[in-house]
Amino acid sequence: MSLRGLASRIGQLEGEGALAVFARARELERAGRSIIHLELGEPDFHPAPPVIEAAKCAIDAGRDRYVPPAGIPELRRAIAEYLHRTRQLSVEPDHVLVSPGCKTALFMTLLTLVEPGDEVLYPDPGFPLYRSLTRALGGVPVPYRLTRENRFLPDAGEMEAAITPRTCVLLLNSPGNPTGSVMDERVLGQLARLAVKHDLFVVSDEIYARIVYDAPFRSIAGLPEMGERTIVVDGFSKSFAMTGWRLGYAVAPPEVHLGLRMLVENSYTCTSEFIQWAAITALEDPSGAVPAMIAEYRRRREQLLGGLNTIPGFSCLEPEGAFYAWADISGTGLSDREIARYLLEEAGVASIPGSAFGAAGADFLRFSFASSAAQLEEAAARIRKVSSRWASAPARSSQ
Ligand SMILES: Cc1ncc(COP(=O)(O)O)c(C=O)c1O
Known part of the structure; x- marks a missing residue:
């Protein structure tokens, strides 16, 4: 054969x-x-006991059906409120899309944004998926270096030198895997100016946003003119210890959100309903x-x-x-x-x-x-x- x-x-x-x-x-x-x-x-x-209890109650209540592709409205609203409470972001629940894991949100976001030949700036060292998936989509991954001398923060000057007319996406990860660096206001401001000047989308992987030790976390999406060009991706694996529950989300401007929704409809239809109900309890975190x-x-x-x-x-x-x-x-x-x-x-x-x-x-x-x-x-x-x-x-x- x-x-x-x-x-x-x-x-x-x-x-x-x-x-x-x-x-x-x-x-x-x-x-x-x-x-x-x-x-x-x-x-x-x-996960905290109240989250486990909420999942059990949701199953008992028959919350095990197909639900809207972008997620149940209650969780999308809870995510918008959570991002406001913890990151000072003003997010419309309509712009939230729930996914089975942050990786899936990243996967669909790059699928939505990257055309063959498009260049994607990504951190080196960084999460391996950024480079791997860009290449699979026919894009060109262009690394920007995170060096010890610069406390593993991006150097905006070096990044700008790597931008060409084919650059379409700037990938950021703060707090960063593997370096643990956290971008401060100064660096975020420099990167936001680059994105606006060169008309780039920013994909901000914020999966570790809650796990910071010194300064409070800041999202680039909160800077002026950034909401319309930033896709925030995040998930429940790290902050809520829910790795195997497979739950994440993207916050995206309307046209990107439409692309993501089309991908959901053409792949996994929706994210598990009872896990979404339990996630609302995780975000509320009643037991601290x-x-x-x-x-x-x-x-x-x-x-x-x-x-x-x-x-x-x-x-x-x-x-x-x-x-x-x-x-x-x-x-x-x-x-x-x-x-x-x-x-x-x-x-x-x-x-x-x-x-x-x-x-x-x-x-x-x-x-x-x-x-x-x-x-x-x-x-x-x-x-x-x-x-x-x-x-x-x-x-x-x-x-
Ligand atoms: C930077 C980064 N993004 C995304 C993920 C994946 O998260 P999830 O388990 O929600 O798919 C990880 C997991 O290691 C990560 O380190």
């Missing part, structure tokens, strides 16, 4: 580094090894679960950073948001992949080599601190133990 080949766009898609490390870590576990999982961006919390989780992440940030910064050759800036330590390992003389391999195979600590997030991540490793304090302590001890491997090695290996 002969089969036709797959569509060429599939060959352009790249997998996620985290999932590849996770698969190897599970293999080692099956062989009897003890592994501490610091590779996945998955909170070790579960979100601030409690953030306080715990703040403690773990201190603990993990304290541990990593005592490892020979490691150096880590304090992340201002999200739950990742982005460790500069250039002082070890080994590559990110070599160190990640030692840590996983010999120390039983799973991390992600920085180059999985783009070429600019090659001297880094990402460690998630969404794991328990006891696991973080054990991870630091295990890493210290194997660090003698490189502490005595004088030169960078050629591998």
